[in-house]
Amino acid sequence: MAILGEIRKRSWLLVGVIALALLAFLVNPDTIDKVFGKNPNILGKVNGDEITRDEFSDQLFIMQQQAQQQGQPTKGLEEQAWQILVQSKLIKQQFEKMGLELTDDIFWSQLQYDPIFAQNQQYFDEKGNFKLQEIKSEIEKSQTMNPDNYSFWLKNKKAIEYRMMARMLFGNITSGITTSKKEAELMIKFRDDMANIDFVKVDYLEFSKKNNVKVTTQDLADYIKQHPTRFKVTASRNIAYAYFPATPSAQDDAATLNELNKLYLKGTDASGGTENFQNTKNDSMFVELNSDIPFIPQYVSPTQLPSELKDKIATAAIGQTFGPYKEQTLYVVSKLLDKKTSDSTLSKHILIAYKGAERSTSNRTKDAAKKTADSLFAVIKADPAKFAEGLKLSDEPNAVERNGSVGWTTPASQFAPGYLSFLANNPKGATGLQETAFGYHIINIEDKKSGAMTYKIAHLAKNIKASDKTENQVLTQATRFIQQTEGKSFNQFKNLAEKNKYRFDNPKTVGRFQGSLPGLNTDKDADIITWAFDKKRNVGDTDIFTVEGTGDRIVAYVVGKQDEGLADPETVRDQIEPIVKNKLLAKKIIDKINAGKYTSLDQAAKAFGTAKASGTVNLFNPNVNGAMEPRVAGAAFGAQPNKLSNPVEGMTGVYLVFKKSVSTNKLPGDVKQITEGITQQNSQQFTGAFLRSLQDNAKIKDYRIEVWDKSPQQ
Template sequence: MAILGEIRKRSWLLVGVIALALFAFLVNPDTIDKVFGKNPNILGKVNGEEITRDEFNDQLFILQQQAQQQGQPAKGLEEQAWQLLVQSKLIKQQFEKMGLKLTDDVFWSQLQYDPIFAQNQQYFDEKGNFKLQEIKSEIEKAQTSNPENYGFWLKNRKAIEYRMMARMLFSNVTAGITTSKKEAELMMKFRDEMANIDFVKVDYLEFSKKNNVKVTTQDLADYIKQHPTRFKATASRNIAYAYFPATPSAQDDAATLNEINKLYLKGTDASNGAENFQNTKNDSMFVELNSDVPFIPQYVSLNQIPQELKGKIATAAIGQTFGPYKEQNLYVVSKLLDKKASDSTLSKHILIAYKGAERSTATRTKEAAKKTADSLLAVIKADPAKFAQGLKLSDEPNAVERNGSVGWTTPSSPFAPGYLKFLADNAKGTTGLAETSFGYHIINVEDKKSGSMAYKIAHLAKNIKASDKTENKVLTQATRFIQQTEGKSFNQFKNLAEKNKYIFNNAKAVGRFQGTLPGLNTDKDADVITWAFDKKREIGDTDIFTVEGSGDRIVAYVVGKQDEGLADPETVRDQIEPIVKNKLLAKKIVEKINAGKYTSLDQAAKAFGTSKASATVNLFNPGVNGAMEPKVAGAAFGVAANKLSQPIEGMTGVYLLVKKSVTTNKLPGDIKQIVQAITQQNSQQFTGALLKSLQDNATIKDYRIEVWDKAQK
């Protein structure tokens, strides 16, 4: 079944312990000499349990595999790997505190429910029975026959165990979540009862137009201190930057156009004009030697060619050229090399891989693979029915279950060129051998049908690049800017950047292992972050960085330094300023209401220049004329009938209300249904709440910054 090889290819399924939101974890700024005097391979601790460098590297490797398989950039994965490890440790610790055990017998009995197995039918027989003994047997054999795959299995078994512990932990805990009949009756009452109220609302926005308040840094700090759990902060830096792109000038554009015209019409210097893109006899070689875009040998469909060619290519003659034309940041000349009907081919194959082949986990040599493939091909040609038996030797996952089929393909399908060439060159019913970067393929052409036209096109392309003159101009601009802002305040840095219309951004909370800066995503982002976290770095420091390849410049400025603890108020201003401002406005409004000693809603409405309104409110759905106001709904049921309430600090304003009556509107649903619904809802919410509680109450030490900084020195 090639189980271990399949697990390696599907390793991204192992990255998460459970599908829960990740939380920010604390960073400890203890000195490295104190912490790492004896063991620099410990990157942190979770409630005293160590996170080792090996554990971290294993987790990071899995995440990198996931990113590669999904075609995503492998940036910022260090922080995700750390968070997943912390989450796993917390679950394991709670699992053991509850007296639960994950024995070897339990592990094997639960393996079939793990996503990497449960989601793959090859691990179950036709009756749906899990092939446990086959799996165990292959793993045991791998200890001697394939130590590399066996080592990979041992590393990933930990992730599987963490997931098992999570399922068992949450299953045991949520099993105890129940809902009493009394609770259900109360919820039904909240759902069905409606309070009819008259009210006056002093809207925060309207009040602020004449009574504006300024939210100070201290106001933000006071709010953060009142909510310490919400504003725990990791070590971060507030980094501002001005970006100076080396955008090609009009002269650079013209120079690139001249360069491609020369190759197109006159030829290279080496050929002295004898060979150019129009008359070359070897288009692929000419492109490989002279183009900034590699030659693509495959045939492509009409929707895969540049827009410039779409209305012309169908009637074009073989050898006809088009251009030069612009395609994004390129000048391109295209030549039609061939066109033919895009026949669809149905095929199946047996892959015989070897050590070193692409995505291969095989240990055989290339010579041994060729010998095996030739022998198997001879057997199958003598008796085509033997193809099915030969599939057992295939190194492709699920080959037997899929009968080796790759489905219908066309010349433009994203397959290895050698495979597609075999399909193009051979008729229906042919069985033969083809070599690709994946190994040797014994291919059977099962069927063919004609399709739309496909085109083989050679593209001679040149990047429109900034010249040395343009790059020097950008360097001069960036250098002048850093000289003008050196030793200046952040506001002066910002104002000068905006005045000169430079690209400017202020990344307020950049983590040490974040990998990228908001709005940039260049190869220098990590260098800027490392620079900002240097122990010698002070607020107000500046430096200049050059982006490789493009010549772009980044001038960075350290605006603030955040160590472990409560968040710096200014880094979260955008997040909490509206809330704090409303609280300050509410305080003023309440003071004015209390000073007025109003005895009716009409008096309050007149004093604040607003009007009295009516609404029907409900505790279950606490909306007041379109605004969600849970405090107002609670007060509506708490105040005595026909009595003026105290001022209520709501979400959108301060309210005064008078409850006129309470009515009951009985909605469908009996007690049993309500009990089940509440229990299910509580169980679903509990897993996330439990993990957050474990994190909030844990002692988490993160020594990575000290380790990395020391290693770099």
Template structure:
């Protein structure tokens, strides 16, 4: 009663409770989202199943790591990450609908077939068995001692599970794909039957020369409506931009050269002018402290040198200086420090690791101490030194299983292209053929044997003192003034006025580009400000005609962006796909006019039609399997050839390259090699190969996919 009394006193609370209850029953979840706002941690839904921000970030992180390892660009992967998650959700849903389950037992039995492990020799023992127990132990150790590595495994495991489900799902479905005898017989008929036809073709291109047609926006829109799946569009913006590069002036160029000459001839401020690039005793340190490019300690071949040095280096003396000279946007002075032949060396080794090394921290089966490892390495070295044949027997002790499987061979290397850690590489470079030694690195003790050496060309060690020609503050301010004046002159103006002013002043101008919210880079720019420009364009307050100015970090370049158009999710805006579909639509408009003219003429023969359109009658052999008519692929014409009665004039056929009138003269059968069994198997294989992509596309086209990213996105979504 006390509670009821409190509610009676607070009638406003009672009304609120009732209202919320009604809302829960009457309003669908999407409407509730609109009332209360989207959950910022839910980026979308696939058939009602959520895609969370954490899932997206994990997928993006994995892709960025993979791109980094492969030396690829890590920007602009957001949209790919989203598409992978959408497809993964669809596959998981179908996987579960089929009653399949990815149990822990199945996961571990299938792990060896995943691309992450299938090509990794280290994941398998000498008999080719996957090291399941070792890998499980490694994961357990990560969980206890290396949380970062363990978390990365959990993220990778989710992606692996999706790939497993896809492989099992498609494997189960494609195993049921068959081809019937009737299907094979029909395919053979399509292949072997050849129709001989007379035809008249009214070519679209020729007809358009005398009957010009304009493709309107409405024509494009009508075509798009007829193909809604093909032209399903995500939200996009149409952007134009003028680019104002902060190009160094002649004065900036001269100032850079003067700065380099001072370091080369006079010396640094720190040395009061007593140490310069000519007299320094520590070339590498001088370069590191004063140059805009780092010191490279490796020996290089003449082909790797700047053009200024290639023809002079062979006769140069140690200590000789070249320059100053200009190489792209750098002023450079180069000094020859050393030269020596580039011997190519083939090496093998046995690695004896211990528990405190990089190897031991990853592989818990390595339990020996450093002292034990040293003792074993010395023992093996003594045996190999006395009898090189024992090297093969001692490979069983090596903790580098990959090279051990190859007889310990780690390939060829040169001083100019080193591939080993410094201690290992030094022994390889300095030792003659047949030499054996023990070298310690962070991986343990290596018993190294030099298998072979081949003399190579001369290589050179060179120090480059370089200064980048940069725009001065004065130049950058001039560029800012120029860009600011331009944006003031175009603010509130039409796109044509924006374009005309940019072209009149000979500013670098790019025609409008269609960009997605999460594509990361702008076509034609690829600067560190691209993502900021895209985010600005997708701001809820942004309107067509808005402009803004952006500064590129490090260069001082300016970008003035202009919003030309806005495309919400739905069917593509006709004008944004005009270049793509205008030729097709134009042919359809022409076909309509041609057919109307043919029907109005009521022609009873091909000769009448040919005369009316100023063309000639043609003849061809066509079949349904390869529907080529005098070099043009025309499947509808081939269909008409077999569909019309012999010696009867067909209705007008709207072809790919023109409108045709067809008269079938005869049909003959050319029996080609291949029996029913072979054709049936070929159809089955072809259907199986095409199925995966078609099935996944069908799932995506028919799915209820909600994308909330634009509504909830902020910079915390990106790592």
């Protein structure tokens, strides 16, 4: 009743809401967006289908996880995630238009063909059968026992569904690609017929030496308008920057070395005495407290050591120190703590996990796990043959199929320390119970092999950093530069940077969500991009950014702003200027040829200071004296015999062609072979071309720049 009363009090608001709802049917949705602002939960639309913030976050999360697993950078994946979602929406739309349906039964039957599963043998038994029921059972259990894993599965499931739709869609479409007998016969004719020609070529490069043309911004714009699909772009910024590194000075270098020598020889006051790196009784703690790199407890091979130690370590005594020496941006003193052979051990285990253990999905308590492990260990110790039966109780995935084996390991392997300790301190054939962060392991050592010598080393290291004085000098330098270039043109910014030999770069097309700047790759890249895309930002604006941890300064400059639509001519000048220049030259050459009204190749050759040439050309491989010229080949077959062609605008020059004859050179391959070859080639090329066509012709609305920094609606 209180709720109804509140509604009555706000009846005017209810009327307003109803009126707004009616208005929504009468006006364009884009108009409502302009009045009330974009929904921050909707990042874009593909032919009306929304791309939500949650969808984008899920896709990005999956890609970051994959990158992390593969040891690749996790930054700068936002644009890739967006493109995958756009293409997934397009595929789903076409999938549904064709009347196809991805049922639950189809999903599970096709799961084994998805790359996540198809490329991982652990999902198949020794006969190659897909372990579908085990996988489904594990997923069902995780729904209640491990919600995080289940949530991750749901994120991946959506991506898997899109991939399945793509396979089914393209499979249906490409199965309908055929090649007619007529098409194959025509292709054979194009391949075998050769036109014998005389020609004159007015080369663009040679002609431009005496008749140079300047390509204006308008010339570039005109070309872009003629090819709108090719130059359709998303919003971007043309950014330039000058980089001012806070490089440590000679004084900074010396100060770092003095600091290291003090820790190495004189030490620190500890427990009323002087402890240094030479006399410390706890090397690992001393390193952790005083070094700029952490203590590494693992044993390593000589190849994993700094070059300063590689040739000396074999004859070194335990406790011997090396240094100080310089290793990249560090001053280092190293101490040999221990050495031993890197025995390789083959082992197997039964894992009894408990709730709270690392990677555990078990609900048993730690006490219950300990009782189970103790009981099972007693049985196996009395009868080692019972180990195989005990594997059925193991919480390790696929333990029975793998016989509990973890393969060959060494002391340097990435395993739980307690597990490695048991392997190191017990002989071949030993079985024991060992606790680690993962639970209780019943371990059996199956075999041991002696290996090369490995070394345990403590490194006391200090980063050679720029001092406050050096950083202030860099700040002064960057500040002076920004004051000199404020309000100036891009050319003045560039010229001053190059004159002073500052590091300069101009990545011309930077997307809002690409994450990093080409050639820069600092923690400030994303900040610079965000700054450049600010609505208040204007062409010519500058600002200083400080790189964390180094004191380096970056002065950024907004060269240009590209809104969604056709590309700004100057941002693609490097890409299209040679093409446009050749077109301008071609027009001059053709105008001159037409004005000369030449009746023979000799006349044209003399007028342009070039020579007449001869050759053969066909339509299948339109090579004219080393240059690929499709239009020239077309003119050669299209011109009447013994008659001069019209000027042909080619790729490398303007041609006049005189066709003398056409001959046939029959090559191997019958109609059937050619038909199969064309069909296969078209099928391979079709999927990419089809997807590009869908994207080029789709109504794609990208709201990310407008809504990205807004908080999602609660």
